[in-house]
Amino acid sequence: MREDYAIERFRKNGYKITPQRQEILKVFVGNNLPLSAEEVHRKVVERYPNISLDTVYRNLSILLELGIISKLDFILEGKSRYELNSGKHHHHLVCLKCGVTEAIDFCPFKSLDREKIEEEKKFEIKKHSFELFGHCELCREKPQEKSF
Ligand SMILES: [Zn+2]
Ligand SMILES: [Zn+2]
Incomplete structure (x- = not known):
């Protein structure tokens, strides 16, 4: 999914595009490997040092709800990872x-x-x-x- 398309989806569903939200989106667009919430957080913190892991989780659930990303449960690994929906x-x-x-x-x-x-x-x-x-x-x- 392209970034502009994802942003459009945010708008249509009444979500504001905050700079942090956009940064989280960028992390996914610029990376085609499934990432854990902690990995997303680590990348976003480089530009937004104050963002909490909680905020990352909240945004991930919005991205999931909008169908922009999918959640993968790697049972053996014991944690979930997220990736951009490639369709x-x-x-x-x-x-x-x-x-x-x-x-x-x-x-x-x-x-x-x-x-x-x-x-x-x-x-x-x-x-x-x-x-x-x-x-x-x-x-x-x-x-x-x-x-x-
Ligand atoms: Zn299959
Ligand atoms: Zn390895």
Whole structure:
């Protein structure tokens, strides 16, 4: 999603475009990796030292509500990440060591017989998530650290 389009969406829904809000938006537009709220905060603080993590969270929920970003729950990692809505369905590779993520176009859901599952289990499928966890190239090159 482009920045001007997102700003238009703010306006249409009666939200003011505060400089901080715009900065949060910029963080997402200039970054196509899913970010945690803490990472967004760290970037915004560089320009707006007074912004609190709470304010970041509040703005993230507005961005979510407006459909500008999506929330990804990386269960194994134990936290949520957010990314700009690209409008294109995809999944992620997630590094367990450094948290770096990469999008993959592959979707395993396509190979499932959705109707059959819904019919057999009397379950209406609304959404799905699929993430692959492992070690990225950089982390694989580093010598193994011992953990005690
Ligand atoms: Zn890594
Ligand atoms: Zn999928």
